[in-house]
Amino acid sequence: MGSMHSGGGRGAGYHKMVVSFADRFAARFGYRLVEARDYPYVDDMPPEFHAIDRRVSPFTQTSVQRRAALYESLQYVLREGIPGDFVECGVWRGGSAMLAAMAMRHAGHLNRKIYLYDTYAGMPEPGSRDVDLHGEPARAKWEEGGWNHADLDDVRRNLARTRYPQENLVFAPGMVEETIPGVAPDTISVLRLDTDFYASTLHELRHLYPRLSPGGVLLIDDYGHFRGAKAAVDEYFSGRPPYMHRVDYTARLIVKG
Structure with missing residues (x-):
């Protein structure tokens, strides 16, 4: 035939x-x-996730798979009583932080602080190691100007929409190499890294991963997309690489042992 x-x-x-x-x-x-392999199937997620996701998705560039992974990570640390605050490096307009705030508020946990590190002035200058998965230098996009610019007032307004206690929101404007570890919690339950580049990612890991509680969750947004971020993660964990769960083509999730 x-x-x-x-x-x-x-x-x-x-x-x-x-x-x-x-x-x-x-x-x-x-x-x-659409091709079936590209369909972001999250219909199995609970209704409260979808209700939150509809509100935060306009303020984030992450995929729905990454947003679902963040939501489930928060549910896990709250359910298991993993101590520590929520930390995000690379905030843009605050969508992921909004998701965290709304998820914790929905679960009745309002005592954890949310630390938000960003320049609040767009992407900083990339280094020579900062190329994407296709080998394109990040500098070309950076030189166009205005890359991921979102000012602090905009992010504050967006976080205020969540009605999470304002006294538990900690904004740390500036380069992470300058704000961390001067401004940092003693204990972290969920650590989300999304600053794209080699130098900042390695700095964040060196100073913040030791503060992540055993059983805490590390989410790395750019492992698959930016070679510099991948190199920083691989370098930091070179002595004893942990299992990294693949969330989507770029994001990876680690539960600290």
Whole structure:
């Protein structure tokens, strides 16, 4: 029996034509075709996650898989009583921090502080090691200006929407190399790193990972996307590499032993 693409000139061009027709047909009814492997399936998540996610997604660039992983990490540390505050390095408009605040508020845990480290003036100058997974230097994008700029007032307003106690929000503006460890909690339960580059990621790990409680969760946003961030993580854990769970193509999750 011949296959659909083996005869009569029905090769890649025929397949492309069929997909194009189907895509146009679906668009007439307000739908869009996507490849199954790219579908961010999180329908198994609880209703409260979806309610929170709808509110925070406009203020973050992370994937829904990463947002679900953050939510589940918070549920885990709260349920198991893992001590420590929530720390995020690389805040942008505050979406992930909003998710953390709303998840903790929903669970009735309002006593943990939320530490938010960012320049609040856009991405700092990248180094020579900061290239993406395709080998493109980050400097090219940085030189365009305005990369991930979100000012402190904007982030404060967004966090205020969560109604998390304002006295438990700690904003640390500036380069992390200058603010950490001068401003840092003694104990951390969830540590989220999202500053993209080699130098900042290595600095954060050196000073903050030792403060992460046993059983605490480390979330690394840029391990797969930026080679510099990956190099920093691999260097820090070179003596005894932990298991890293792959959240999506770029994010990794570690539970501290």
